[in-house]
Amino acid sequence: MNSKSQWAFEDLVPGVCIELPAYEVTEAEILAFARQYDPQYFHTDPVAARQSLFGGLIASGWMTTGIFMRMQCDAFLLDSTCMGSPGVDEIRWLHPVRPGDVLRGESRVTEARPSRSRPDRGAVFSDVSIHNQRGEVVMTLRSRAIFARREAP
Template structure:
């Protein structure tokens, strides 16, 4: 699949991704290294919490989302180079066995004022589970190369 330059993006375009199955052991190993809270480490620790049973760390969900973005159809020229997020929410927990996918909707496309060979796209990334429920919603900006033939 080819890369997309700034000029290839238009407001309203939506790009999909493949899917990733969330494994219980990966939830626990990610949590053990990066977010060692009881509800991420095992069923016993999750019982009696707001989650009720094992739930993936939001940061694990964010990492899975990044993997799906890098391998997905958005494909910005130069890579998925984040400039920051305006919003990052986890409306529902991710559970073992969930199958995640990402939709990326282009909200804004503009040339960079400081880098004439680049532009910025503002994107809403919605990560959903196998039933279509949003488990992560993020809005952020990506730095994207301009097509070399369009540079003056």
């Protein structure tokens, strides 16, 4: 955990691992998200989903990605100098997320590059892993975000 009031570029060096807090997934939010954004039957119809290859209702992978963002905000982003992200790479949904699952995760910094053109900031690259209460990894991704420095060199 960072002892400073804000996470800044200088804090996010390779090897830093930030634990992402628990998030319990509910059937109601799976249904609401899927009806709005991913209306495939195995996300929207608990009865029909029993006949799917998943054997029951599952969350959309896009919802799982959104949950990761919430977890990351709660863990550190809302108390950071983050200036946004140009995107993520290699999203993988490895196991279905089901109602009642409790997700946790970690974000491990793999690289931090100071900007050559803008010395007040730098890019931070992280490998993210989200798992359920059974220890199954349900999602991985590689993130990239821009963080301001506390003091420009």
